[in-house]
Amino acid sequence: MATLWRSIALALLCVAGVAAHADQAFSMPTYRDAAQVDADCQRMLADLKLQREALAQMPGQPGRELLASFDALTRRVQATLGPIDLLAAVHPEKAVRDACDACDLAFQAFISEFNQDPRLFALLGQMQPLDEIDRGYRRDLVESFEDAGVALAPAAQARVRELNSEITERSQEFERRMREDQTKVAFTAAELKGVPRALWHAAPRDAKGRTLLGVDEAIAIPVLQGAESAVARERMWRALYAVGGEANLQTLAQLATLRREYAKQFGFDSYADLVLRRRMVQRETDAQAFLTSVKDAVRARELADLAELRAAKARHLQTPLEATTLRRWDVAFYLERTRRARFKVEQEQFRAALPPDAALKFLFNLAHTLFGITFTPTRQTLWHPDVRAFEVRDDAQQVRLGTLYLDLYPREGKVSSGAFVAPIRDASTLVGQRPAAALVTNLDRKGLTLNDLSGTLLHEFGHALHALLSQTRYAGQGGTNVKLDFVEAPSQMLEDWVYEPRVMALHALGCPRCKPVPPELLARADQARHFGDGIAYARQHLYASYDLAVYGKADPAAPRDPMAIWIAMEGATPLGHVPGSRLPASFGHIASNYAAGYYSYLWSLVLAADLRTAFAADRLDAATGARYRRTVLENGGQVPPAELMQQFLGRPSNSKAFFENLSGTGAGPSQLRIGSKMLATPDTKESRP
């Protein structure tokens, strides 16, 4: 019996084509046209159907072989869909991007059906796990079958499949409208006073000679932060919060209805309760209770911050305080202005100190010091000449760990705002598969601000390290395949590192020609970034509460339409709602896989603050770094997050550091960028199945 079964397992691995040549670097398909994508996608679907049938024929009482075969399927999916899901966001050709979206849709149809297959579910029920890792992976697989409705009546199963594809289709449509947004806003040169000239002088002009700017964050944020003209700021602000349009509002309303119906099929009143039972928080009420505790801690600070900005506006315009009203498009401007005046720090001044290549070198040096790994460039033909590939090796053992792709600069057709890491494929020690991941940003080629370095590049690098340093038995549990409310913690933890002079000394060492960043400037930047934390946290709190209001249990008296909910909730904040603005139309997170999950950003800040306590004595301590790598990063999703935290910290995790930071007694929370359109895309993409 065992022999027969092993031959099936081997056949499955051969179909997956990953067992041989395990030490070869991963090579990324580039796809010159849509037909190539379609062909690869069809091949993948055909392979998956074969693998499914072979799996279903497996004899009873299986052991680890069963899990290995399920994981072979995951790896087969990653081999094709890993690259395709990434290219849907970054490929220069629209036809290719559309074909990638279509492939994802076809895969959703397959996986919905797969996860409802009673034969496969029965096999999982019969298997005997050998250890905790197998037990955990089996539980993950069982849950994916349960969540797909394997136990439902046939009519309900069919409806769940329909709902799944419709949800995928609608959320793709939502993302596409944002990605392909062509909004241009016209400004006179006088209106752009205060905005660094280098950012706009080469932009196209209209017939009247006005400068035409897009609404991507590389330019929208500097306009909101810098433009002296309130009229110009308001124009940009309104354009920014019109992206997605009425069409996306309708799509979001449809998504809310579809997800509610989806939850109903499983006997849940709310989509939040359905998904949160698989997260650290477990229940909607737990997430709400957490948000309430944050709100109470933040409220007074938010009001104090706003009062200070209003006073700054009155001084700036020389108007009486009582006659001065702070508008939404004033917030980023007066935050920046006050910050500059008080702390003498301008983010723009860091660009000369942080050219992109030097910033990268700094990240690599940091990873080398802290985690004992080395990044080496490797030649590959990729989807765009800007994109670069690096091999990651372990210094002590001199073994290859994985491949990292970097796509750093904006261009036409590429997802235009935010940054993310796409895990292309995940580690599996069972078959020697090494991970590959792509880090995508929209940075300025001329240099980075300190905010870019900390909140964007280092943050995303944290996700990439999570993916690349993973040593999990199963690819399905590799890297960032962790609970959604844990996935941000390792990245948020690292953001703070740049404010430590000893850490930044690594940068000076790696780039002697870069303009130096003196320690006292760094200290002022550190203080400056916490100015306005009350406003930033309150905003994050609002986004998280809004997400739960859209996808949570309905108050029968409250509106159900997402825009009506937003108007009511934003209307209740100190600055109120601006009629005509429609932020939910570009709230890509809650249209896609962060639906009922946006609270994770605040939640994982609690975990990040706690993780950071272990590095309090020395941010560059290699022994702590090695322990962190071994416990937290290498284990990916194969150990529950609370247990990883306990193993690493030597005690159960708690929220002490987070609330100390919030009340201003600690070293300060990780930065939340206010005014930044950090709503565009989820910054990690969940792998599947």
Ligand SMILES: [Zn+2]
């Ligand atoms: Zn992130």
